[in-house]
Amino acid sequence: MNEKAFYGQRDTNVGRSVRGHPATFGAADQKAEKSGCSPSTLPQFGRYAGSCPMRKAVTVRTTPMTNDNVHLAVLITMPHSHYSEKARWALDRLSVPYQEQPHAPLLHRLATTRNGGSSVPLLLHGGAHFTDSTDILVHMDAVCGGDLLYPRDAGLRREVEALETQFDEELGPHARRWAYAQLLSERSLLRQVMTRGVPQLEAALLPVIMPGVIRLIRAALKITPQSAARSLERVRGIFKEVDARLDDGRQFLVGERFTAADLTFAALAAPVLFPTGYRAAYPALNDVPAAMRTEVLRLRDTAAGRFALRLYVQERDRSHAVA
Template identity: 45%
Template sequence: MNFKTASHASDPRLITIGVSHYCEKARWGLDWLQIPYVEESYAPPFHRFITARYGGSSVPALVTTTDAFTDSTDILHFADAIAPNNRRLYPHEPQLRCHVNDLEAWFDIQLGISTRCWLYAQVIDHRQMMKQLWLPPNSGLGKLAFELTYPYMRQKVRKVYTVTPEGAARSLQKIRRIFDQVGDWLAPGQDYLVGDRFTAADLTFAALAAPVLFPPEYGFKLPPLDQLPKEITSIIQSLRETSAGAYGLRLYQDHRCGSKERIHLSQHPLSLGRQLINRV
């Protein structure tokens, strides 16, 4: 792969909150499918100024010269349709494709929401940790904006994502059930969830499980495990040791190309976000 240091005006823009696992799903998809793009990363709630322009609210959003996609699944489908044949994330065979779509939707709705709730419950009150997670490095004025908006955002996150001790406990139970189910689906010797190739089902599982696995290859710099409170690390460790956890980490090791090569492109001191470029 050849990564250059300049973008083309026609490259799609991927609007993200860098740490978001739904954004990681889209970013990984684009990296895997070898689609050049520029990532524009914002601390919440500033992403909304951008996503609103394209008829969306949440991130990721992918903006091309002709279209805007405001959901991670739509982004993967769009990218897949223009990607080289040997990288495709959705099989051509209708039955396999249907199975991949079902699993992706299930992970989106059940796993992604639970892992987000559980992790936020652990870290949302830790101001410094949240600054590290929400604020891209060298974001200039973003630091001041974070200080001003953090109390509001903390309340908002608690309310919108039901981040309560009970919500976190329920989420962890659900994560364990999903991990058990995925472990059962992976018969011995079977490397992937559907057929014998890496698909959007595998990618979605691993990206949305990342908040409870902390894979080193994640496409945004996560704090090292030893910086996290002990109770969190022991849960992460126990999930890593399950067969679904090991499978998620293996997918990251074997298939998460691109995350190391992405480089800073623009670091204007007044920028609230950052731009990253990935050229293939």
């Protein structure tokens, strides 16, 4: 596989939407989509993340997309992916029933390319596919009536979008590069997190392909001690900007309530914060190298770090239905 094509490329596949303009659906689809946020109208099977009581007591079953279940959302992920956690959090927040299909790194490409994408998360919903986390949030917010993750007010929405873009393009990649740089030599820790919930065959194959996966990650993310140090500096810089924004005592980054900006910050800062309540697979902070732990504790002890941790405690299990 082409190294450049691996990790963090935004692709331009069908189903990718321009902000605020979800991929087009037929009229009948749109009507059906309207009910997409009401769990009771959708087939009750699949793996539902989150704590919505309506999602309890379901069986896990891998279900190919057919005409019968085309409206059930399917989220293709990797267990440890922070962009996948961003999409998962949004679906949980909006009470959208979905089936999650986690895959081991590299092997995820079998699932994503088959569905018109490359990276994870990839969402299949209503006969369309969405190959970028932001597109997933924009689509689901619109489908659920709007004004949930993105404010209806145009000025506030622009502010949310600008922050989300900055976190997507800078915080996510820099936090990831730094974290991988600390963990790539910890093979058994990585194996544990990268196989959580994946199909048995992929879990069995991972130890065999692990050296190749690690080489690929190192090359694709251009990980060197110098680049990792630069990425940590960039993360600290973004945290300082968030500190400054929170300085007036506000509870959320934009406006008076939780938006896609808060969600994206908390999800994409996870590789440098190891938050409790994080749904992606991470090692315990006690098991990571001491230098990494020290830095994580330092970042946790900033206004931005405390803010992200608070969002996990107060907002991660909250859905709009009960907000």
